[in-house]
Amino acid sequence: MSADALLTATNRSKLGSAESRRLRWAGRIPANVYGHKQPVQSVTVGETELNSLIRGGVRVVDLDVDGKHDKAVIKDIQWDAMGSEIIHVDLFRVDPNERVNVDVPIELKGTAPGVLSGGVLEQPIHHVQIDVLAYEIPSVITVKIGALGLGQAIYVRDLPLPKSAHVHTPADAIIVHVVQVNTRALDAVAAPAEPEVVGKKPGEAAAAEPAKDAKKK
Numbered sequence: 174m175s176a177d178a179l180l181t182a183t184n185r186s187k188l189g190s191a192e193s194r195r196l197r198w199a200g201r202i203p204a205n206v207y208g209h210k211q212p213v214q215s216v217t218v219g220e221t222e223l224n225s226l227i228r229g230g231v232r233v234v235d236l237d238v239d240g241k242h243d244k245a246v247i248k249d250i251q252w253d254a255m256g257s258e259i260i261h262v263d264l265f266r267v268d269p270n271e272r273v274n275v276d277v278p279i280e281l282k283g284t285a286p287g288v289l290s291g292g293v294l295e296q297p298i299h300h301v302q303i304d305v306l307a308y309e310i311p312s313v314i315t316v317k318i319g320a321l322g323l324g325q326a327i328y329v330r331d332l333p334l335p336k337s338a339h340v341h342t343p344a345d346a347i348i349v350h351v352v353q354v355n356t357r358a359l360d361a362v363a364a365p366a367e368p369e370v371v372g373k374k375p376g377e378a379a380a381a382e383p384a385k386d387a388k389k390k
Contacts (some may be wrong), residue, residue, distance in 0.1 A: 176227030179236040180226060180245075180264075182206070182216040182269065193261070202259055206245060208266035214238065223259060232275075236264060244269050244307060267307040271335075274304045277311055279332075279348060283319035283345060289364030292323040296349045302341040309335035318346060326350035 182204065185196070193203045201217040217236055226234060227247065236245040243266045251261040267273060278300045288294050301314065314332055321327065330344040 178226060178234050180218055180223045180236050182218045182221060182236060182238045182264075188215060197258075197260065200260055204264055206236065206243070206264045207267065208245075209268070220259065223254065223262065227259075228335050231265065232310045232312050234264070236347055237298045240301055241346065246310065248309065255363055261362065266326050269308045270305055270307070272304045273281065273307050273310065274302060274329055274341075276300050276302050278313050279347060280313045280315050282315050282317050285318045285321040285351050287321055287323035287325060290323045291354060292351040293354055294321075294351055297328070297344070298342065298346060298348050301332065303334065303338045304341070305335055305338040309337050311335060311338075314356075318349060321349070323351050323353060 183201075185192075185203070196203055196217055197220070200220045201262055202220050204216050204218050206216055208215040227250065231247070233244060233246050236243045239359070245264040245298065246265050247262065248265040249263040250259055252258065253260050279296075280357065285292075285294055305311075309332070314334065316327055316332065318327070327348045327350070328344065329340055329342050329346045329348060332348065334340065
């Protein structure tokens with residue numbers, strides 16, 4: 174976690190939907206802090222500050238609640254109906270030395286040369302589950318595919334992970350690969366089949382034409 178990932182919060186005593194709307198109009202986001210067998214704490218955080226951290230991919234923050242500091246994970250975020258504004262957030266207290274289980278998304282970066290050679294890029298796995306020290310939780314795992322050729326693959330064991338991370342997904346599972354397109358199969362599907370004459374066996378339709386010509390003579 175970056176030392177600058179500080180989130181300042183203020184205790185709130187008034188609850189309810191009307192109070193929450195008033196807070197959001199004032200640029201504050203209602204939040205709950207829980208975990209470590211402590212009572213749930215109702216607080217507010219700055220909307221601009223919270224948005225900046227989330228957009229920056231921060232998952233663990235140094236939470237300052239009226240001068241008291243805790244490490245906390247941004248656990249659950251509630252968005253408005255349009256998905257553009259945060260209306261509530263839950264923060265989970267953690268010990269920097271404790272391990273947590275998280276699902277981390279995988280993000281591909283670059284263009285695979287194998288695709289330019291006629292292959293198809295396939296990504297069977299889009300996220301992996303890891304357990305990791307709380308302060309090392311990654312927001313995303315970036316996989317560079319700029320050297321991925323035709324017939325090549327990147328496996329779970331190749332992922333760039335924090336030193337403390339243990340992956341629960343099998344190490345030999347394929348994250349992304351470039352496969353060869355079976356052009357013969359595609360051609361067979363694309364080629365139209367000749368229509369059959371209903372009620373006649375193959376060859377009967379062709380044999381019927383000379384017989385018609387013979388009657389006309």
